[in-house]
Amino acid sequence: MTELTSQGHDELQHYLSRATRGLWGRQREQVRSELEEHLLEHAGGLIVFGTHPDEALSRAIRELGPPERMCSAMNQVYLMPKVIQFSAFSACCALLVTLSLSLPGQGHAQVAVTNLNVDKPVCAVSSAGMKSSNMIEVLSQKGNLYCYRFRSGNSSYYFDLNSLERTLKPLGVTVSRLGNRTALKFPDARQSTTLRTALDRNGDRFARLQELPFNFVGSGLPVTVTGWTNPVVQVGRISFTLGDASAPAPASVIYESVLLDVIHDLNLGGQGVAVSSRANPASPKLPYFNHTVHVDAPAGTVIGIFSRDARGLPLIDEAPVGAGGRVSLYAPREKLRFVTDAAELTPHLSGGRGQALLVRLTGLIASPDQRQKGKYVIIRPLEEASDGVR
Amino acid sequence: MNPEQLRGNLDLILLSVLEREALYGFRIMQEARTRSDGYFEFREGSLYPALHRLTLDGLLVTEDREMGRNGKPRRYYLLTPRGREVLERKRAEWSEFKGAVDRLAHSAS
Numbered sequence: 001m002t003e004l005t006s007q008g009h010d011e012l013q014h015y016l017s018r019a020t021r022g023l024w025g026r027q028r029e030q031v032r033s034e035l036e037e038h039l040l041e042h043a044g045g046l047i048v049f050g051t052h053p054d055e056a057l058s059r060a061i062r063e064l065g066p067p068e069r070m071c072s073a074m075n076q077v078y079l080m081p082k083v084i085q086f087s088a089f090s091a092c093c094a095l096l097v098t099l100s101l102s103l104p105g106q107g108h109a110q111v112a113v114t115n116l117n118v119d120k121p122v123c124a125v126s127s128a129g130m131k132s133s134n135m136i137e138v139l140s141q142k143g144n145l146y147c148y149r150f151r152s153g154n155s156s157y158y159f160d161l162n163s164l165e166r167t168l169k170p171l172g173v174t175v176s177r178l179g180n181r182t183a184l185k186f187p188d189a190r191q192s193t194t195l196r197t198a199l200d201r202n203g204d205r206f207a208r209l210q211e212l213p214f215n216f217v218g219s220g221l222p223v224t225v226t227g228w229t230n231p232v233v234q235v236g237r238i239s240f241t242l243g244d245a246s247a248p249a250p251a252s253v254i255y256e257s258v259l260l261d262v263i264h265d266l267n268l269g270g271q272g273v274a275v276s277s278r279a280n281p282a283s284p285k286l287p288y289f290n291h292t293v294h295v296d297a298p299a300g301t302v303i304g305i306f307s308r309d310a311r312g313l314p315l316i317d318e319a320p321v322g323a324g325g326r327v328s329l330y331a332p333r334e335k336l337r338f339v340t341d342a343a344e345l346t347p348h349l350s351g352g353r354g355q356a357l358l359v360r361l362t363g364l365i366a367s368p369d370q371r372q373k374g375k376y377v378i379i380r381p382l383e384e385a386s387d388g389v390r
Numbered sequence: 391m392n393p394e395q396l397r398g399n400l401d402l403i404l405l406s407v408l409e410r411e412a413l414y415g416f417r418i419m420q421e422a423r424t425r426s427d428g429y430f431e432f433r434e435g436s437l438y439p440a441l442h443r444l445t446l447d448g449l450l451v452t453e454d455r456e457m458g459r460n461g462k463p464r465r466y467y468l469l470t471p472r473g474r475e476v477l478e479r480k481r482a483e484w485s486e487f488k489g490a491v492d493r494l495a496h497s498a499s
Contacts, residue, residue: 033462034415034438040459041416065435073439077446 008054011061012039017202018067021162022075024247025114031074039064109167109240111233112160113209113249116199123147157253158199158206159242171238180205186219188236193218209242209253213261213365223366225254228302228320251302252278255318258365258375259304265372266342266357268306268314276317276330288315288330289388293338293381297321297360304376305329307336307356312347318361325382331356336386340378353385400440402484403430405449405469405477412453412468415441441467449473 004012020032039060046056064070123145124130130146132138140147161182165175174185180197182205195215199206207215212233216223221236230243231251243249256275263269276288295303304318309332317330333354339345345355359376367374407413407421419437422430444450444467451470454463469477 030465031438031442033460034465036460037414037458037462037464038416038434038438044459063434070435070438073435074442077439077442 004057005054008057011054012036012057013202015039015061015064015067017204019070020074021071021204023078024112027078035064035070109171110163110244111167111240111242112163113157113243113247114160114206115157116201116206157209157250159209159212159249161195161197161205161207162203164195164207164240167240168238171240173238184216184219186221186236186238189219189221191218191220209249210257212254213257217366217370220368222364222368224363225251225365226363227251228300250278252318254365255302255304255361256316258361259306259316259318259359261372262304262359262376263306263314263316266306268308268342268345272313274309274313274315274332276315278317278319288317288332289334289390290328291331291336291356291386291388292326292328293358293386294383295321295325295327295358295360295379295381297325297379299323299325302361302363303327303329303379304359304361305331305356306342306345306359307331307333307354308345308347309333310347314345329358331388334388336388338381338384338386340380356386399484400436401444401449402477402480404437404440404444405473405480408450408467408469409474409477412466414455414458414464414466418467444473449476 016032016036019035020028023031039057042060042063043053043056046059047053051059125144125146130138130141130148132148138146138148165182168184169175172187174192176183176185176192180200182195182197183192184195185192193216195207197205198208198211212225213223216233216235219235224234225231226234228251229248230241230245231249231254232239232241242251256277260273260275263273291305293303293305295301297303299321301321302318303321304316306314306316308314315330315332319327319329321327331354333349333356335349335353336356337350337353339355339357342357345357358379358381360379361376362374364375403422404418407418407425413421415438418441419434441450445452449470450467450473453466453468455466456464458464
Protein backbone atom coordinates (compact mmCIF):
# COMPACT_ATOMS: atom_id res chain seq x y z
CA MET A 1 0.00 0.00 0.00
CA THR A 2 1.16 3.54 -0.73
CA GLU A 3 2.26 5.20 2.52
CA LEU A 4 0.61 8.56 3.10
CA THR A 5 1.10 11.15 5.79
CA SER A 6 -1.94 12.01 7.85
CA GLN A 7 -2.34 15.16 5.74
CA GLY A 8 -2.32 13.07 2.57
CA HIS A 9 -4.74 10.61 4.10
CA ASP A 10 -7.13 13.42 5.03
CA GLU A 11 -6.89 14.95 1.56
CA LEU A 12 -7.62 11.58 -0.03
CA GLN A 13 -10.60 10.87 2.21
CA HIS A 14 -11.97 14.37 1.70
CA TYR A 15 -11.74 14.00 -2.07
CA LEU A 16 -13.37 10.56 -2.08
CA SER A 17 -16.16 11.70 0.17
CA ARG A 18 -16.98 14.64 -2.10
CA ALA A 19 -16.56 12.73 -5.35
CA THR A 20 -18.98 9.99 -4.31
CA ARG A 21 -21.57 12.18 -2.66
CA GLY A 22 -25.10 11.22 -3.66
CA LEU A 23 -24.28 7.58 -4.35
CA TRP A 24 -25.59 4.94 -1.99
CA GLY A 25 -24.54 1.86 -0.08
CA ARG A 26 -22.47 -0.71 -1.93
CA GLN A 27 -22.49 1.38 -5.10
CA ARG A 28 -20.81 4.19 -3.26
CA GLU A 29 -18.31 1.86 -1.59
CA GLN A 30 -17.35 0.40 -4.98
CA VAL A 31 -16.84 3.76 -6.66
CA ARG A 32 -14.96 5.05 -3.66
CA SER A 33 -12.66 2.03 -3.63
CA GLU A 34 -12.05 2.28 -7.37
CA LEU A 35 -11.16 5.98 -7.25
CA GLU A 36 -8.98 5.43 -4.19
CA GLU A 37 -7.07 2.70 -5.97
CA HIS A 38 -6.66 4.91 -9.04
CA LEU A 39 -5.27 7.79 -7.01
CA LEU A 40 -2.91 5.61 -4.98
CA GLU A 41 -1.59 3.89 -8.09
CA HIS A 42 -1.10 7.17 -9.90
CA ALA A 43 0.59 8.70 -6.85
CA GLY A 44 2.72 5.54 -6.41
CA GLY A 45 4.07 5.97 -9.94
CA LEU A 46 5.01 9.59 -9.23
CA ILE A 47 6.69 8.67 -5.95
CA VAL A 48 8.93 6.19 -7.77
CA PHE A 49 10.24 9.14 -9.76
CA GLY A 50 11.04 11.08 -6.61
CA THR A 51 7.90 13.12 -5.94
CA HIS A 52 7.07 13.57 -2.25
CA PRO A 53 4.08 11.33 -1.33
CA ASP A 54 1.78 14.22 -0.42
CA GLU A 55 2.65 16.18 -3.55
CA ALA A 56 2.23 13.00 -5.62
CA LEU A 57 -1.22 12.48 -4.21
CA SER A 58 -2.22 16.10 -4.73
CA ARG A 59 -1.14 15.86 -8.34
CA ALA A 60 -3.00 12.60 -8.86
CA ILE A 61 -6.12 14.23 -7.42
CA ARG A 62 -5.71 17.29 -9.66
CA GLU A 63 -5.40 15.08 -12.73
CA LEU A 64 -8.48 13.07 -11.81
CA GLY A 65 -10.31 16.40 -11.85
CA PRO A 66 -12.51 18.34 -9.42
CA PRO A 67 -14.56 16.10 -7.11
CA GLU A 68 -17.72 17.99 -8.07
CA ARG A 69 -17.22 17.02 -11.70
CA MET A 70 -16.67 13.36 -10.81
CA CYS A 71 -19.66 13.44 -8.48
CA SER A 72 -21.82 15.05 -11.13
CA ALA A 73 -20.80 12.54 -13.80
CA MET A 74 -21.33 9.55 -11.50
CA ASN A 75 -24.69 10.84 -10.37
CA GLN A 76 -25.70 11.26 -14.00
CA VAL A 77 -24.87 7.58 -14.53
CA TYR A 78 -26.70 6.27 -11.47
CA LEU A 79 -29.32 8.78 -10.46
CA MET A 80 -30.35 10.88 -13.41
CA PRO A 81 -33.06 8.53 -14.71
CA LYS A 82 -34.81 8.99 -11.38
CA VAL A 83 -34.19 12.69 -10.99
CA ILE A 84 -35.91 14.17 -13.96
CA GLN A 85 -34.48 17.39 -15.34
CA PHE A 86 -32.35 17.82 -12.28
CA SER A 87 -28.93 19.34 -12.55
CA ALA A 88 -26.45 16.74 -11.38
CA PHE A 89 -23.70 19.33 -11.41
CA SER A 90 -25.50 21.57 -8.97
CA ALA A 91 -26.20 18.49 -6.91
CA CYS A 92 -22.49 18.11 -6.32
CA CYS A 93 -21.48 21.72 -5.72
CA ALA A 94 -19.25 22.25 -2.75
CA LEU A 95 -21.87 24.43 -1.10
CA LEU A 96 -24.15 21.42 -0.98
CA VAL A 97 -26.93 23.39 -2.51
CA THR A 98 -28.80 20.44 -3.84
CA LEU A 99 -28.81 16.70 -4.37
CA SER A 100 -31.96 16.60 -2.41
CA LEU A 101 -33.30 14.10 -4.92
CA SER A 102 -36.17 16.49 -5.36
CA LEU A 103 -38.94 15.25 -7.56
CA PRO A 104 -40.70 18.47 -8.51
CA GLY A 105 -43.31 16.65 -10.57
CA GLN A 106 -44.47 14.74 -7.52
CA GLY A 107 -44.66 17.80 -5.30
CA HIS A 108 -42.40 16.25 -2.66
CA ALA A 109 -38.84 16.73 -1.68
CA GLN A 110 -36.92 13.57 -0.93
CA VAL A 111 -34.49 12.67 1.84
CA ALA A 112 -31.98 9.86 1.50
CA VAL A 113 -32.29 6.84 3.79
CA THR A 114 -29.81 4.00 4.04
CA ASN A 115 -29.25 0.80 5.98
CA LEU A 116 -25.86 0.82 7.65
CA ASN A 117 -24.07 -1.86 9.57
CA VAL A 118 -22.43 -0.30 12.59
CA ASP A 119 -20.19 -2.97 13.96
CA LYS A 120 -19.55 -1.20 17.23
CA PRO A 121 -20.02 -3.05 20.52
CA VAL A 122 -23.04 -2.12 22.56
CA CYS A 123 -22.63 -1.78 26.34
CA ALA A 124 -25.43 -2.17 28.86
CA VAL A 125 -25.87 -2.64 32.59
CA SER A 126 -27.52 -5.91 33.54
CA SER A 127 -28.03 -7.05 37.11
CA ALA A 128 -29.26 -10.43 35.83
CA GLY A 129 -26.04 -11.03 33.89
CA MET A 130 -25.54 -11.65 30.18
CA LYS A 131 -24.25 -14.67 28.30
CA SER A 132 -23.24 -15.13 24.69
CA SER A 133 -26.06 -16.64 22.67
CA ASN A 134 -26.90 -17.33 19.06
CA MET A 135 -27.92 -13.67 18.73
CA ILE A 136 -25.22 -11.85 20.69
CA GLU A 137 -21.59 -12.30 21.63
CA VAL A 138 -20.54 -10.89 25.00
CA LEU A 139 -17.15 -9.23 24.48
CA SER A 140 -16.32 -7.96 27.96
CA GLN A 141 -17.70 -7.61 31.46
CA LYS A 142 -16.85 -5.19 34.24
CA GLY A 143 -19.13 -5.56 37.24
CA ASN A 144 -22.67 -5.29 35.91
CA LEU A 145 -21.54 -3.59 32.72
CA TYR A 146 -21.55 -5.89 29.71
CA CYS A 147 -20.32 -5.04 26.23
CA TYR A 148 -21.63 -7.18 23.40
CA ARG A 149 -22.21 -7.21 19.68
CA PHE A 150 -24.92 -8.73 17.53
CA ARG A 151 -23.71 -11.82 15.65
CA SER A 152 -25.78 -10.92 12.60
CA GLY A 153 -24.40 -7.39 12.55
CA ASN A 154 -25.92 -4.34 14.11
CA SER A 155 -27.62 -2.83 11.10
CA SER A 156 -30.05 0.04 11.38
CA TYR A 157 -31.81 2.47 9.12
CA TYR A 158 -30.51 6.01 9.08
CA PHE A 159 -31.62 9.12 7.27
CA ASP A 160 -28.99 11.33 5.72
CA LEU A 161 -28.76 14.66 7.55
CA ASN A 162 -26.89 16.36 4.69
CA SER A 163 -29.65 15.29 2.34
CA LEU A 164 -32.29 16.51 4.82
CA GLU A 165 -30.62 19.92 5.04
CA ARG A 166 -30.37 20.26 1.29
CA THR A 167 -34.00 19.27 0.88
CA LEU A 168 -35.42 21.54 3.57
CA LYS A 169 -33.45 24.73 2.86
CA PRO A 170 -35.19 25.50 -0.46
CA LEU A 171 -38.50 24.94 1.32
CA GLY A 172 -37.79 27.81 3.70
CA VAL A 173 -36.40 25.88 6.67
CA THR A 174 -33.48 27.63 8.39
CA VAL A 175 -30.62 25.26 9.16
CA SER A 176 -27.77 25.81 11.59
CA ARG A 177 -25.18 23.47 13.03
CA LEU A 178 -23.51 23.33 16.42
CA GLY A 179 -21.09 20.44 16.89
CA ASN A 180 -22.89 17.20 16.16
CA ARG A 181 -26.29 18.86 16.40
CA THR A 182 -28.37 20.36 13.63
CA ALA A 183 -31.07 22.89 14.42
CA LEU A 184 -34.01 23.25 12.05
CA LYS A 185 -36.38 26.19 12.23
CA PHE A 186 -39.53 25.49 10.20
CA PRO A 187 -41.39 28.48 8.72
CA ASP A 188 -44.42 28.22 11.02
CA ALA A 189 -42.56 27.00 14.09
CA ARG A 190 -42.14 29.06 17.23
CA GLN A 191 -38.81 27.40 17.97
CA SER A 192 -36.09 25.27 16.42
CA THR A 193 -35.98 21.52 16.70
CA THR A 194 -32.62 19.82 17.18
CA LEU A 195 -31.34 16.63 15.57
CA ARG A 196 -28.32 14.75 16.84
CA THR A 197 -25.84 13.13 14.47
CA ALA A 198 -25.76 9.47 15.42
CA LEU A 199 -23.14 8.51 12.85
CA ASP A 200 -20.56 10.49 10.90
CA ARG A 201 -18.76 8.78 8.05
CA ASN A 202 -16.27 11.11 6.43
CA GLY A 203 -18.62 14.04 6.58
CA ASP A 204 -21.75 12.07 5.67
CA ARG A 205 -23.93 12.57 8.74
CA PHE A 206 -26.77 10.27 9.68
CA ALA A 207 -29.54 10.18 12.27
CA ARG A 208 -31.49 7.09 13.29
CA LEU A 209 -34.72 6.63 11.38
CA GLN A 210 -36.39 5.22 14.49
CA GLU A 211 -35.75 8.52 16.29
CA LEU A 212 -37.42 10.60 13.59
CA PRO A 213 -40.60 11.25 15.63
CA PHE A 214 -38.49 12.78 18.42
CA ASN A 215 -36.32 14.75 16.00
CA PHE A 216 -39.14 17.09 14.98
CA VAL A 217 -41.17 17.30 18.15
CA GLY A 218 -39.15 20.35 19.27
CA SER A 219 -40.65 22.38 16.42
CA GLY A 220 -43.97 22.45 18.27
CA LEU A 221 -45.68 21.58 14.98
CA PRO A 222 -47.76 18.47 14.32
CA VAL A 223 -45.65 15.81 12.57
CA THR A 224 -47.35 13.10 10.55
CA VAL A 225 -46.21 10.08 8.55
CA THR A 226 -48.22 8.46 5.78
CA GLY A 227 -47.38 5.34 3.78
CA TRP A 228 -45.52 2.12 4.49
CA THR A 229 -42.55 2.06 2.09
CA ASN A 230 -40.89 5.41 1.38
CA PRO A 231 -43.33 7.23 3.67
CA VAL A 232 -44.10 10.94 3.44
CA VAL A 233 -43.25 12.98 6.52
CA GLN A 234 -45.08 16.24 7.10
CA VAL A 235 -43.87 18.84 9.59
CA GLY A 236 -46.38 21.67 9.69
CA ARG A 237 -46.91 22.50 6.02
CA ILE A 238 -43.50 21.17 4.88
CA SER A 239 -43.40 17.61 3.57
CA PHE A 240 -40.76 15.28 2.19
CA THR A 241 -40.45 11.64 1.17
CA LEU A 242 -38.00 9.29 2.85
CA GLY A 243 -35.82 7.23 0.51
CA ASP A 244 -36.63 6.28 -3.04
CA ALA A 245 -37.32 3.16 -5.09
CA SER A 246 -33.66 2.14 -5.10
CA ALA A 247 -33.26 2.70 -1.35
CA PRO A 248 -36.58 1.88 0.32
CA ALA A 249 -37.19 3.43 3.71
CA PRO A 250 -39.33 1.23 5.95
CA ALA A 251 -41.96 3.23 7.79
CA SER A 252 -42.37 0.34 10.24
CA VAL A 253 -39.23 1.60 12.03
CA ILE A 254 -41.03 4.89 12.70
CA TYR A 255 -44.38 3.33 13.61
CA GLU A 256 -42.56 1.01 16.00
CA SER A 257 -41.22 4.06 17.86
CA VAL A 258 -44.73 5.51 18.04
CA LEU A 259 -46.08 2.23 19.42
CA LEU A 260 -43.35 2.22 22.06
CA ASP A 261 -44.76 5.54 23.25
CA VAL A 262 -48.31 4.26 23.03
CA ILE A 263 -47.41 1.23 25.15
CA HIS A 264 -46.48 3.56 28.00
CA ASP A 265 -49.68 5.51 27.47
CA LEU A 266 -51.54 2.20 27.91
CA ASN A 267 -49.50 1.40 31.06
CA LEU A 268 -48.16 -1.80 29.52
CA GLY A 269 -44.44 -1.11 29.93
CA GLY A 270 -42.38 -1.48 33.03
CA GLN A 271 -40.46 -4.70 32.66
CA GLY A 272 -39.29 -4.29 29.10
CA VAL A 273 -40.91 -4.59 25.70
CA ALA A 274 -40.25 -6.90 22.76
CA VAL A 275 -40.60 -5.59 19.21
CA SER A 276 -41.01 -7.66 16.08
CA SER A 277 -38.39 -5.57 14.20
CA ARG A 278 -40.02 -6.31 10.86
CA ALA A 279 -37.78 -3.91 8.99
CA ASN A 280 -34.46 -5.22 10.26
CA PRO A 281 -33.00 -7.51 7.57
CA ALA A 282 -30.64 -8.99 10.16
CA SER A 283 -33.50 -10.17 12.38
CA PRO A 284 -33.54 -13.89 12.99
CA LYS A 285 -36.67 -15.80 12.01
CA LEU A 286 -39.40 -14.48 14.25
CA PRO A 287 -40.60 -17.02 16.81
CA TYR A 288 -44.15 -15.64 16.74
CA PHE A 289 -47.53 -16.65 15.36
CA ASN A 290 -48.90 -14.79 12.38
CA HIS A 291 -52.52 -13.68 12.79
CA THR A 292 -54.55 -12.47 9.84
CA VAL A 293 -57.14 -10.10 11.23
CA HIS A 294 -60.11 -8.49 9.52
CA VAL A 295 -60.59 -4.82 10.41
CA ASP A 296 -62.90 -2.05 9.29
CA ALA A 297 -60.24 0.27 7.91
CA PRO A 298 -59.18 1.30 4.43
CA ALA A 299 -56.18 -0.34 2.76
CA GLY A 300 -52.92 1.24 3.81
CA THR A 301 -54.07 2.11 7.34
CA VAL A 302 -51.40 1.03 9.79
CA ILE A 303 -52.56 -1.24 12.61
CA GLY A 304 -50.56 -1.95 15.76
CA ILE A 305 -51.01 -4.95 18.02
CA PHE A 306 -50.13 -5.40 21.70
CA SER A 307 -50.06 -8.76 23.44
CA ARG A 308 -48.13 -10.49 26.22
CA ASP A 309 -46.16 -13.72 26.29
CA ALA A 310 -46.31 -16.29 29.11
CA ARG A 311 -43.75 -14.30 31.13
CA GLY A 312 -45.84 -11.14 30.82
CA LEU A 313 -43.46 -9.43 28.41
CA PRO A 314 -45.41 -7.21 25.99
CA LEU A 315 -44.80 -7.63 22.25
CA ILE A 316 -45.63 -4.97 19.68
CA ASP A 317 -45.99 -5.38 15.96
CA GLU A 318 -47.41 -3.25 13.18
CA ALA A 319 -48.52 -3.72 9.57
CA PRO A 320 -50.65 -1.98 6.92
CA VAL A 321 -54.17 -3.10 6.08
CA GLY A 322 -54.27 -4.94 2.77
CA ALA A 323 -56.99 -5.95 0.34
CA GLY A 324 -60.37 -6.75 1.87
CA GLY A 325 -59.48 -5.08 5.16
CA ARG A 326 -57.09 -7.87 6.21
CA VAL A 327 -53.90 -7.27 8.11
CA SER A 328 -51.24 -9.81 9.22
CA LEU A 329 -49.75 -9.26 12.65
CA TYR A 330 -47.38 -11.15 14.94
CA ALA A 331 -48.23 -12.29 18.46
CA PRO A 332 -46.51 -14.72 20.85
CA ARG A 333 -49.72 -16.76 21.31
CA GLU A 334 -51.23 -19.15 18.77
CA LYS A 335 -54.81 -18.39 19.79
CA LEU A 336 -55.93 -14.84 20.55
CA ARG A 337 -59.00 -13.09 21.85
CA PHE A 338 -59.20 -9.37 21.16
CA VAL A 339 -59.84 -6.92 23.98
CA THR A 340 -60.29 -3.15 24.01
CA ASP A 341 -58.98 -2.50 27.53
CA ALA A 342 -55.21 -2.70 28.00
CA ALA A 343 -55.74 -3.88 31.60
CA GLU A 344 -57.13 -7.15 30.18
CA LEU A 345 -53.80 -8.06 28.57
CA THR A 346 -52.38 -10.72 30.87
CA PRO A 347 -49.67 -13.39 30.67
CA HIS A 348 -52.37 -16.00 31.28
CA LEU A 349 -54.62 -17.87 28.88
CA SER A 350 -58.32 -17.36 29.22
CA GLY A 351 -60.50 -20.00 27.59
CA GLY A 352 -57.31 -21.32 25.96
CA ARG A 353 -56.52 -17.95 24.38
CA GLY A 354 -54.10 -15.14 25.02
CA GLN A 355 -55.31 -11.56 24.72
CA ALA A 356 -54.42 -8.91 22.21
CA LEU A 357 -55.32 -5.27 21.69
CA LEU A 358 -55.38 -3.52 18.32
CA VAL A 359 -54.84 0.15 17.62
CA ARG A 360 -55.25 2.11 14.43
CA LEU A 361 -52.42 4.60 14.02
CA THR A 362 -53.61 8.01 12.90
CA GLY A 363 -50.36 9.03 11.25
CA LEU A 364 -49.57 11.66 13.88
CA ILE A 365 -46.11 10.78 15.19
CA ALA A 366 -45.21 13.91 17.14
CA SER A 367 -47.87 16.00 18.78
CA PRO A 368 -47.58 19.71 19.71
CA ASP A 369 -48.95 18.90 23.17
CA GLN A 370 -46.50 15.97 23.41
CA ARG A 371 -49.31 13.63 24.41
CA GLN A 372 -49.89 10.24 22.83
CA LYS A 373 -53.70 10.25 22.60
CA GLY A 374 -53.94 11.73 19.13
CA LYS A 375 -51.59 9.14 17.68
CA TYR A 376 -53.84 6.09 17.99
CA VAL A 377 -57.38 4.79 18.34
CA ILE A 378 -58.18 1.45 19.98
CA ILE A 379 -60.19 -0.66 17.55
CA ARG A 380 -62.12 -3.90 17.66
CA PRO A 381 -61.59 -6.31 14.74
CA LEU A 382 -64.56 -7.81 12.91
CA GLU A 383 -63.89 -11.24 14.49
CA GLU A 384 -63.40 -11.41 18.23
CA ALA A 385 -60.78 -14.19 18.11
CA SER A 386 -58.00 -15.37 15.82
CA ASP A 387 -55.99 -18.58 15.28
CA GLY A 388 -52.44 -17.84 14.20
CA VAL A 389 -49.96 -19.82 12.15
CA ARG A 390 -46.20 -20.13 12.41
CA MET B 391 -6.02 16.14 -29.43
CA ASN B 392 -9.38 17.88 -29.58
CA PRO B 393 -11.29 16.84 -26.42
CA GLU B 394 -14.56 16.89 -28.37
CA GLN B 395 -13.22 14.19 -30.68
CA LEU B 396 -12.26 12.07 -27.69
CA ARG B 397 -15.61 12.54 -26.01
CA GLY B 398 -17.54 11.62 -29.14
CA ASN B 399 -15.61 8.39 -29.52
CA LEU B 400 -14.97 7.45 -25.92
CA ASP B 401 -17.09 4.30 -26.04
CA LEU B 402 -15.29 3.05 -29.16
CA ILE B 403 -11.91 3.72 -27.54
CA LEU B 404 -12.76 1.97 -24.27
CA LEU B 405 -14.37 -1.04 -25.93
CA SER B 406 -11.37 -1.34 -28.26
CA VAL B 407 -8.90 -1.24 -25.36
CA LEU B 408 -10.84 -3.97 -23.55
CA GLU B 409 -11.21 -6.15 -26.64
CA ARG B 410 -7.87 -7.89 -26.06
CA GLU B 411 -7.91 -8.32 -22.29
CA ALA B 412 -9.67 -7.38 -19.08
CA LEU B 413 -8.12 -4.34 -17.39
CA TYR B 414 -8.80 -2.06 -14.42
CA GLY B 415 -9.33 1.71 -14.61
CA PHE B 416 -5.81 3.04 -14.31
CA ARG B 417 -4.44 0.42 -16.72
CA ILE B 418 -7.18 1.16 -19.25
CA MET B 419 -6.07 4.78 -19.30
CA GLN B 420 -2.41 3.81 -19.70
CA GLU B 421 -3.23 1.26 -22.39
CA ALA B 422 -5.24 3.78 -24.40
CA ARG B 423 -2.32 6.20 -24.21
CA THR B 424 0.29 3.57 -25.15
CA ARG B 425 -1.66 2.00 -28.00
CA SER B 426 -2.44 5.40 -29.52
CA ASP B 427 1.25 6.43 -29.21
CA GLY B 428 0.32 9.03 -26.62
CA TYR B 429 -2.45 10.56 -28.73
CA PHE B 430 -5.27 9.77 -26.31
CA GLU B 431 -4.66 11.76 -23.14
CA PHE B 432 -7.74 11.03 -21.11
CA ARG B 433 -9.18 13.61 -18.87
CA GLU B 434 -9.14 11.04 -16.12
CA GLY B 435 -12.41 12.17 -14.57
CA SER B 436 -14.30 11.08 -17.69
CA LEU B 437 -12.98 7.51 -17.58
CA TYR B 438 -14.88 6.06 -14.61
CA PRO B 439 -18.33 7.48 -15.37
CA ALA B 440 -17.96 6.08 -18.91
CA LEU B 441 -16.91 2.65 -17.60
CA HIS B 442 -19.83 2.57 -15.18
CA ARG B 443 -22.28 3.67 -17.87
CA LEU B 444 -21.07 0.95 -20.24
CA THR B 445 -21.40 -1.58 -17.41
CA LEU B 446 -24.96 -0.49 -16.66
CA ASP B 447 -25.72 -0.75 -20.38
CA GLY B 448 -24.54 -4.37 -20.35
CA LEU B 449 -21.54 -3.81 -22.64
CA LEU B 450 -19.04 -4.51 -19.85
CA VAL B 451 -19.02 -6.65 -16.75
CA THR B 452 -16.74 -6.29 -13.76
CA GLU B 453 -14.69 -8.78 -11.83
CA ASP B 454 -12.83 -8.23 -8.56
CA ARG B 455 -9.31 -9.64 -8.81
CA GLU B 456 -5.97 -9.11 -7.04
CA MET B 457 -5.53 -6.73 -4.11
CA GLY B 458 -4.73 -3.15 -5.06
CA ARG B 459 -2.71 -0.52 -3.24
CA ASN B 460 -5.67 0.33 -1.03
CA GLY B 461 -5.85 -3.25 0.22
CA LYS B 462 -9.08 -3.96 -1.66
CA PRO B 463 -9.64 -6.06 -4.81
CA ARG B 464 -9.00 -4.31 -8.10
CA ARG B 465 -12.06 -4.00 -10.27
CA TYR B 466 -11.43 -5.35 -13.76
CA TYR B 467 -13.67 -4.60 -16.74
CA LEU B 468 -14.44 -7.29 -19.32
CA LEU B 469 -16.22 -7.02 -22.63
CA THR B 470 -19.55 -8.87 -22.83
CA PRO B 471 -20.80 -10.55 -26.05
CA ARG B 472 -23.15 -7.57 -26.45
CA GLY B 473 -20.20 -5.24 -25.93
CA ARG B 474 -18.39 -7.03 -28.76
CA GLU B 475 -21.37 -6.58 -31.07
CA VAL B 476 -21.56 -2.88 -30.24
CA LEU B 477 -17.80 -2.56 -30.77
CA GLU B 478 -18.09 -4.11 -34.24
CA ARG B 479 -20.96 -1.81 -35.11
CA LYS B 480 -19.12 1.30 -33.85
CA ARG B 481 -16.03 0.25 -35.78
CA ALA B 482 -18.04 -0.07 -38.97
CA GLU B 483 -19.67 3.31 -38.36
CA TRP B 484 -16.26 4.86 -37.70
CA SER B 485 -14.80 3.41 -40.92
CA GLU B 486 -17.74 4.69 -42.88
CA PHE B 487 -17.46 8.13 -41.28
CA LYS B 488 -13.68 8.25 -41.71
CA GLY B 489 -13.97 7.19 -45.37
CA ALA B 490 -16.55 9.91 -46.03
CA VAL B 491 -14.44 12.59 -44.32
CA ASP B 492 -11.32 11.43 -46.21
CA ARG B 493 -13.13 11.58 -49.52
CA LEU B 494 -14.53 15.02 -48.74
CA ALA B 495 -11.29 16.43 -47.32
CA HIS B 496 -9.22 15.23 -50.23
CA SER B 497 -11.72 15.96 -52.99
CA ALA B 498 -10.34 19.46 -53.56
CA SER B 499 -6.75 18.28 -53.87
